[in-house]
Amino acid sequence: MLAWAQKAKIEARKISTEPIDIATLTEKVPQIRKMTVTGPEYFCPRLKEELADCGVAIVFLPHIGGSFLHGATFLDGNKIVVGLTVRGKDADRFWFSLFHELAHIIYGHISSPEGTIEDEEKQADEYAKNTLIPAQQYQQFVMEDEFSKAAILDFSKKIEIDAGIVVGRLQKEGYIQYNWHNDLKTKYVLTA
Secondary structure, eight states: HHHHHHHHHHHHSSSSOOOOOOOHHHHHHHHHHHGSSOOOOHHHHHHHHHTTTEEEEEEOOOOOOOOOEEEEEETTTTTEEEEEEOOOOBBHHHHHHHHHHHHHTTTTTTOOOOOHHHHHHHHHHHHHHHHHHOHHHHHHHHTOOOOOOOHHHHHHTTTOOOHHHHHHHHHHTSSOOOOOOGGEEEEEBOOO
């Protein structure tokens, strides 16, 4: 883990950023969310640019075998570093991890030298899932109790998000089994 964090710092130091600006980052969240329906060839350079404007350097690193690490966020000098692993390569994991890490920045969780506490992790999880799929719309969708491919595709189109993100959340929350609709999950080929 320490080697992974050091590699993230080294890579982030190659990225030029503006001063840290949490208000601008918060304003950019909706346009970052819209990137979920694009491919990595588009969103990777755009994410780097958009986040650098807010004082955040994002780096993509290889997964550490045997770990459950998806990402980490920390201060390094005058910038914030967001390191994301390419673990899983599913769109739902990637975007959830990104918004989870952005939540830690927005809520000021990264200033503690001891790292985040359980309540902060839960808060970041809630932010990520509700930013990706707004709570009220999601509740209406699950209350309809119709989880066919067509229903998921219609819902994802309505809320303008990758269908695999909807599938991933439905699986995680037990509305559908983990082997259902995996063909709707977008797989990314990200280079570290």
